[in-house]
Amino acid sequence: MISETTREKLPDIAGGLSVALARTFKVLEPGLKNPQTEHWERSFQIFGQLL
Template sequence: MPVMGVTKFQRFFRAAAGLHVDKNDLKRYNDFVNQKLYDLCLLGRSSAMANARDVMQVSDLPITKGLQESIHAFDELEEEIKVEPILEHILAQPPLEVELSEETKQMLPWVAGGMSVALARTFKVIEPDDKNPGTLEWERVFHIFDLLL
């Protein structure tokens, strides 16, 4: 299930980084956010299990300073991401072996929003004058995130 619909996706990228994206970019965006959230949850699971807990807390998620700043920037954009599609995707993946606390579940849309802001702004770092990122730019940005998250 998608993190955002087409219209919201386009409006969000314009507000976050002045970019014009089209509906063809939506699938790769949704796949990116869903995969990176699951990756963060896998690392959070390791932290919870290392602390002998079977419930993952927000503090178990590896939220870096940069991601935290992007979460705050997302909050300032006054956009909204629903928690249900995110949880559906995470639950459809191989089991995490720990439960997500309610606080963690409620935090995931904010994390997704922060990653989305960081994603949009990364396009402007690699191609400052480009207003409409193409496949090559998407691949470059994904590679950068794969190295960092």
């Protein structure tokens, strides 16, 4: 069970992770406009190592 304080912070945490994921695409492929499956997989591999 998580505390109410932690629960209230979850949207900010999820939002921060989403922004970090988007920035990862820009680092890996600076000109990328429409990420394909291989881009998503590579980004998720990086996040898997970090988390």
